[in-house]
Amino acid sequence: MSADPTQVLAFETDCHIFDGCGFPAPGLHSFLFEPLVGDADSSVYFNKTMLLALLGSVIVIGFFWAAFRKPKVVPGKLQMVAEAGYDFVRRGVVYETIGKKEGEKYVPLIVSLFFFIWMMNIWSIVPVAQFPVTSIIAYPAVLAGIVYVLWVSLTFKRHGFVGAFKNFSGYDKSLGPVLPLAMGIELLSNLIVRPFTHAVRLFANMFAGHTLLLLFTIASWYLLNGIGIAYAGVSFIMVIVMTAFELFIQALQAYVFVLLTCTFIQGALAEHH
Amino acid sequence: MSQLLTVAAEEMENPLIPPIPELVIGLIAFVIVFGFLAKKLLPNINKVLEQRREAIEGGIEKAEAAQTEAQSVLEQYKAQLAEARHEAARLRQEAQEQGATLIAEMRAEGQRQREEIIAAGHSQLAADRKAAASALRQDVGQLATELAGKLVGESLEDHARQSRTIDRFLDGLDETASKAEATR
Numbered sequence: 257m258s259a260d261p262t263q264v265l266a267f268e269t270d271c272h273i274f275d276g277c278g279f280p281a282p283g284l285h286s287f288l289f290e291p292l293v294g295d296a297d298s299s300v301y302f303n304k305t306m307l308l309a310l311l312g313s314v315i316v317i318g319f320f321w322a323a324f325r326k327p328k329v330v331p332g333k334l335q336m337v338a339e340a341g342y343d344f345v346r347r348g349v350v351y352e353t354i355g356k357k358e359g360e361k362y363v364p365l366i367v368s369l370f371f372f373i374w375m376m377n378i379w380s381i382v383p384v385a386q387f388p389v390t391s392i393i394a395y396p397a398v399l400a401g402i403v404y405v406l407w408v409s410l411t412f413k414r415h416g417f418v419g420a421f422k423n424f425s426g427y428d429k430s431l432g433p434v435l436p437l438a439m440g441i442e443l444l445s446n447l448i449v450r451p452f453t454h455a456v457r458l459f460a461n462m463f464a465g466h467t468l469l470l471l472f473t474i475a476s477w478y479l480l481n482g483i484g485i486a487y488a489g490v491s492f493i494m495v496i497v498m499t500a501f502e503l504f505i506q507a508l509q510a511y512v513f514v515l516l517t518c519t520f521i522q523g524a525l526a527e528h529h
Numbered sequence: 530m531s532q533l534l535t536v537a538a539e540e541m542e543n544p545l546i547p548p549i550p551e552l553v554i555g556l557i558a559f560v561i562v563f564g565f566l567a568k569k570l571l572p573n574i575n576k577v578l579e580q581r582r583e584a585i586e587g588g589i590e591k592a593e594a595a596q597t598e599a600q601s602v603l604e605q606y607k608a609q610l611a612e613a614r615h616e617a618a619r620l621r622q623e624a625q626e627q628g629a630t631l632i633a634e635m636r637a638e639g640q641r642q643r644e645e646i647i648a649a650g651h652s653q654l655a656a657d658r659k660a661a662a663s664a665l666r667q668d669v670g671q672l673a674t675e676l677a678g679k680l681v682g683e684s685l686e687d688h689a690r691q692s693r694t695i696d697r698f699l700d701g702l703d704e705t706a707s708k709a710e711a712t713r
Contacts, residue, residue: 284544287544299548299549299550300550301550302550305551306550306551306554309551309554309555309558310554310557310558312558313558313559313561313562316562317561317562317565317566317570320565320566320570321565321570323570323574324570324571324573324574325570325573326573327573327574327576327577328577329577329580329581329584335574338574339574339578342571342574363571364563364566364567364571365563365567367566367571368559368562368563368566368567369559371562371566372558372559372562372563392547392551393544393545393546393547394547394548394551394552394554394555395551395555395558397547397552397555398547398552398555398556398559399555399559402556402559456545459545463544
C-alpha cells in the first residue's frame with residue numbers, strides 16, 4: 257500500500273469538527289486509488305481494486321477447492337456449506353428460471369458469477385480491504401458483457417437471424433400501426449439499455465453502499481470533538497447498521513445479477529411469442 | 530485532500546467509463562474462477578451428488594425390498610402355522626376316531642371271547658353231564674343188577690333183559706327227577 261495515509265483511509269486523519277477544518281466528504285475521489293505498481297497514465301498499472309479482484313478470485317477458488325476437491329458422499333462441514341450455496345444457485349436460480357433440462361448447461365457460469373460477484377461485494381466490509389471491487393464499473397461491465405455476448409449469440413443460434421431479430425424487437429403483428437415504434441423501443445431496450453442497466457445496477461448499488469459507509473465512518477471520526485462526540489456516537493451506530501445492511505445488499509445484488517442473467521438466457525432460449 | 534487525488538478525480542469525472550486495465554483484470558479474475566469451477570470443482574461435486582442420490586435411492590430400494598421380503602416371509606410363516614394347526618387338529622381328530630374304533634373293536638372282541646368262553650363252558654358242562662349221566666347209568670345199572678342178582682340169586686346175565694330192566698328203572702328215576710324239578 258502507499259505510504260500516503262490518505263490512500264489508506266480515504267480521508268485526512270487529523271481533521272475534527274471545531275478545528276477549523278471542513279468535513280472531508282466522500283466522493284468520486286474515494287473510488288480512485290494510486291497504482292501500487294506502474295503509472296496511471298501509462299495504462300499499465302496495478303492498484304488496490306485489481307489486487308482485491310485477483311485476491312477475491314483466489315479466495316473463491318480456495319473455498320471451493322477446499323470444499324469440492326475431494327468431495328465425499330457423506331459431506332464434512334465445509335462441503336456441506338459449499339453444497340448449500342451451490343444448490344441454492346443451481347436450484348433456486350437456474351432451475352427456477354431456465355428449467356432443469358436447458359439450464360444445467362449454464363449452472364457453472366451462473367454459480368461462478370454469483371460467488372465471484374458476492375466475494376467482490378464482500379470486500380466492502382472486510383477489514384483493511386474495505387472496498388467493494390464491484391463499485392468500479394469495469395468489473396460489473398466485464399461480467400455484464402460476458403452475459404450479453406452469451407445471450408445474444410444464443411438467440412442467434414436458437415432462432416436464426418430473422419428469429420433473433422423478432423426476439424430482440426418483440427415482434428408482434430397484433431400491435432398494428434404501433435409496431436414499428438414498439439420494435440424500435442424494444443430493440444433499444446434489449447440490445448443497448450439492458451446490458452448497461454445490468455452492469456450499472458450492481459455498480460451503483462455497491463457504489464452508493466460504499467459511499468454511505470464512508471460518509472458515516474468519516475463523520476464518526478470528524479465529529480469526535482467537543483459536543484460533537486454525541487453525534488459521533490450516533491454516526492458510529494449508523495456505521496454498524498449500514499455494515500449489516502451492506503452485508504445483506506451484497507448477497508442480494510449478487511443474487512439479482514445472476515437472476516437477471518438467467519432471465520436473459522431464458523429469453524434467448526424461449527420461443528418468441 | 531491531496532493534490533494528486535484531486536487531479537485524479539478531475540481526470541476521472543465519469544465513474545461509468547471503465548478503465549481498460551481494470552476491465553482486463555476483471556475478465557482474468559472471473560475467467561480464473563469460472564475455469565476452476567466449471568472444469569474441475571463443479572463436475573466433482575456433481576458426481577458426488579449423483580452418487581449420494583443413488584446411494585439414498587438404493588438404500589430406499591433396499592429397505593423396500595427387505596420390507597416386502599419380511600412381509601412375504603411373515604405371510605408364509607402364518608400360512609405354515611395355520612396349516613400346522615389344521616394338520617394337528619386333523620391328526621387329533623383322526624386319533625380320536627381311531628381310538629374310538631379301537632375301543633369298540635376291542636369291546637366287541639372281548640364280548641365275543643366272553644361269549645365263546647361261556648358257550649364252551651356250557652357245552653363242556655353239558656358233555657360232562659352227559660358222560661357222567663351215561664357212566665352213572667351204566668354203573669348204577671351194573672350195581673343194581675349185581676345187587677338184584679345177589680338178592681334174588683338169579684343171574685340176570687342176559688343182556689337184553691338186563692338193559693331193558695335198567696332202562697325202565699332209570700326212566701322211572703328220570704320221571705321222578707323231572708317231577709321234582711317241575712314242582713320246585
